[in-house]
Amino acid sequence: MPGVLRYLATDDDPAFLMVLGQMMAALGRTPPVTANSGPEALALLSDPAEQIDCILLDFQMPGMDGIEVCRRIRELPHHRDTPVMMVTTLNGRNHVDAAFAAGATDYLTKPLDRIELEARLGMMERLVAERRQVRELRAIVDQATRSREVRFEFADAVDLKDCHATLDFHALRNYPHTLNRMSLQSQMAVGFRIVGAERAFARLRPAEFIDYLTDVGDCIGAALKRFHFKLAYAGNGEFVACLDRTDAFDSYEVELEIARQLSKYEALYEGYIVPLPKVIVGRPVVPRLFSARSSDMLLQEAIAAIRPHVSPAPRLNRRA
Amino acid sequence: MALRPDWLEAILPRFRELTGERLDALRRARAAARSAADPREAVRAIGTLAHTVAGTAASFGFDRLGACARRVEQACQGPGADDPQAARAVLGRIAADLDALEDAMEQSLRPAAATPGSWPRAAGGA
Numbered sequence: 001m002p003g004v005l006r007y008l009a010t011d012d013d014p015a016f017l018m019v020l021g022q023m024m025a026a027l028g029r030t031p032p033v034t035a036n037s038g039p040e041a042l043a044l045l046s047d048p049a050e051q052i053d054c055i056l057l058d059f060q061m062p063g064m065d066g067i068e069v070c071r072r073i074r075e076l077p078h079h080r081d082t083p084v085m086m087v088t089t090l091n092g093r094n095h096v097d098a099a100f101a102a103g104a105t106d107y108l109t110k111p112l113d114r115i116e117l118e119a120r121l122g123m124m125e126r127l128v129a130e131r132r133q134v135r136e137l138r139a140i141v142d143q144a145t146r147s148r149e150v151r152f153e154f155a156d157a158v159d160l161k162d163c164h165a166t167l168d169f170h171a172l173r174n175y176p177h178t179l180n181r182m183s184l185q186s187q188m189a190v191g192f193r194i195v196g197a198e199r200a201f202a203r204l205r206p207a208e209f210i211d212y213l214t215d216v217g218d219c220i221g222a223a224l225k226r227f228h229f230k231l232a233y234a235g236n237g238e239f240v241a242c243l244d245r246t247d248a249f250d251s252y253e254v255e256l257e258i259a260r261q262l263s264k265y266e267a268l269y270e271g272y273i274v275p276l277p278k279v280i281v282g283r284p285v286v287p288r289l290f291s292a293r294s295s296d297m298l299l300q301e302a303i304a305a306i307r308p309h310v311s312p313a314p315r316l317n318r319r320a
Numbered sequence: 321m322a323l324r325p326d327w328l329e330a331i332l333p334r335f336r337e338l339t340g341e342r343l344d345a346l347r348r349a350r351a352a353a354r355s356a357a358d359p360r361e362a363v364r365a366i367g368t369l370a371h372t373v374a375g376t377a378a379s380f381g382f383d384r385l386g387a388c389a390r391r392v393e394q395a396c397q398g399p400g401a402d403d404p405q406a407a408r409a410v411l412g413r414i415a416a417d418l419d420a421l422e423d424a425m426e427q428s429l430r431p432a433a434a435t436p437g438s439w440p441r442a443a444g445g446a
Contacts, residue, residue, distance in 0.1 A: 015335045015376045022327040023379075060371055089374050089393065111378035111386060 005125060006051055007032035010041040010069065011058040011087065019112055020056070027118050032056065038064030038072075048078045054124045055079075056108070059088040059095055067095065067102045074103035081131055083124045154201045157235040163214040165221020165231050166239070172232035173296060175242060184287055188245045189302035191282035192220055192258070197237020200274040213237075216277050219261035223254050238306065240299050245286060255281040282306035328380060335380050336429050342369050343425040350418060353411050363407045367396025370421065377428070385424035391417045 007024070009032035011017050021031035033052065035041035038061055044050055055073065059066040066086055073079050086099040086107040096107050105127065108120050152158050157169035167175075194200070194216055201209050213233055220239055221231060227249065231241040243249065258279045269276040282305040287298055346369050353362035370392035377386035395414045411418075 011375075013338075013372045013375055015331075015338050015372075016379075018331045018334060019328070019376055019379045022331060026325065026327055058375075060368075062368070089371060089390065110375035112376075 004030065005053040005128060006030065007054045007056060008035060008041060008044065008052045009033070009056040010035040010038065010061070010066075011056075012036055012061045013058070016058070016087075016110065016112075020117075023112055023114060023117060024121070027114070027121065029121060037061060038066070038069035041069060042072055045073055045076055045079055052079070052082065053128050054121075055082060055084045057084055057086055057104075059086055059099065067098050067104075070099060070104050071102040083127045085120060085124060151206060153235075154198055154237070155235045157233055158210060158213070160210060160214045160217050160233050162210075163217035163221075163233075165224075166217045167230055167232045169232040169234050169240075172230055172240065172242065173299060175230055186245050187242050187298070188249070188284040188286045189298045190241050190243060190249070190251070190254075190284050191234075191302040191304075191306035192216075192239040192241070193280045193282070193306040194237040195278040195280060196275070197277075200277070201237070203273050212274065212277065215265055216262070216279060219258050219265075220279065222261045223257035234299070234303055238303050240302050242299070243284070245284075249284055251281040251283055255279065280306055332380060335376065339373070339425055339428055342373060343422065343429070345369055346418070346422060346425070358404045358407075359411055360402065360404055360407045363396050363410055366418070367393055370396060373421075373425070377424075380428075382424065382428045385421075385428050388417060388421040388424045392421050 007029070009017055009020050011020075011034075014036070017032075017034045017036075021034070025031050033044070033050075035044060041055075041057070045052060045055070057066045057069055057073075061069075070084050070086065073082070073084060083105040084103065086096070086104045087110060088095065088107055089110045096104075099107060106120060106123060108116065159168040160166050194213075200212055204212060217231065217233060217239060220241070224231065224241065224243070227243050227246065229241045229243040231239055234240045258281065262277055262279070266276055282302060285298055285302040285305060346366065349362045349365040349369065353359040353366070356362060370389045374386055374389035374393050377383070377389060392414055395410055395417065398410070
């Protein structure tokens with residue numbers, strides 16, 4: 001990493017910048033980008049696209065001194081933790097405290113000594129590497145936190161973003177509203193219930209429960225693949241689908257097909273804290289001709305039809 | 321005399337050029353200090369010049385020049401230099417140091433000039 005870091009060196013003395021650049025090159029570093037004054041350095045640093053990793057800053061410059069420049073650097077959001085090394089002559093070391101108060105990370109004395117410079121650059125580079133690592137770890141933790149600490153209730157119709165077969169439930173509820181009366185008559189709704197879903201919700205972490213639902217959603221989708229359907233998770237361990245109305249839909253056969261699809265996950269669930277999901281498929285619910293009931297009611301009825309307190313409905317469409 | 325690394329030899333002409341300009345500026349500032357009723361500005365200018373020279377002279381192997389510049393820098397930045405009379409007193413105290421500084425600057429302008437034994441402390445290998 002040392003060779004690839006981008007340094008900015010600010011000093012009003014061109015001779016110092018030349019020596020620094022040559023000495024850094026001799027130490028295997030990329031020579032620094034240079035600025036001859038504080039305002040010039042700040043103009044460059046205020047552009048995040050410049051990607052400066054470390055800053056070397058002379059204390060004593062005409063106009064704006066190094067301490068003021070350092071203070072202003074710390075006001076730039078993208079340079080709040082960029083290492084700043086103040087450069088001072090032996091006579092200027094009494095200003096070091098003020099520089100640290102302004103946000104400096106370290107200091108280096110002029111004239112440059114190769115051994116000291118190498119040690120200080122090494123320290124800055126370790127700091128950059130550590131801060132990068134911290135940023136990367138923080139990003140990973142944040143991402144994990146976002147995905148793992150999703151909080152929802154069992155009844156919530158969470159969106160299964162990783163499931164290829166489902167829509168968001170609210171989108172599905174809106175779908176029948178887009179249909180005219182005749183088109184709505186050509187639809188039917190079917191509910192699907194995961195047996196023991198509430199126990200699974202209690203035992204799994206939220207993200208694990210979402211994975212669990214995603215597995216089920218994908219399997220229902222696979223079982224419905226010969227139909228034109230729209231499926232969503234409706235909360236409470238229940239899915240609901242709107243399908244083109246057809247006599248070919250057989251709840252029992254679809255249930256068997258879902259079980260067959262889920263059996264592919266058998267090895268994954270073996271010894272897991274919840275058993276392989278089992279899905280019950282409800283009877284198709286169709287809009288009644290001349291009925292004023294809303295499309296929402298259609299979905300609700302399909303869901304109600306698979307709830308345990310509802311007596312099993314006759315499988316109207318089972319083929320002989 | 322110890323040898324400078326090649327990379328430092330390459331930038332030495334530019335250092336000499338800058339030192340020549342600074343020597344002229346130092347002489348002008350000393351002349352201004354002698355003729356001015358208030359020498360504070362001249363003292364500040366001399367201090368800044370000395371600071372700049374002190375920052376790099378030793379890197380090029382000019383240890384004596386660096387040491388002279390540091391002494392002058394320290395005196396000009398010391399307490400009391402903000403008062404005109406004190407500034408005049410500072411100039412009086414460092415007259416010999418300023419002469420030595422001018423002399424060291426002149427020496428550094430001569431080809432192949434460097435303080436024996438000063439190398440390679442400041443820079444090392446090529």
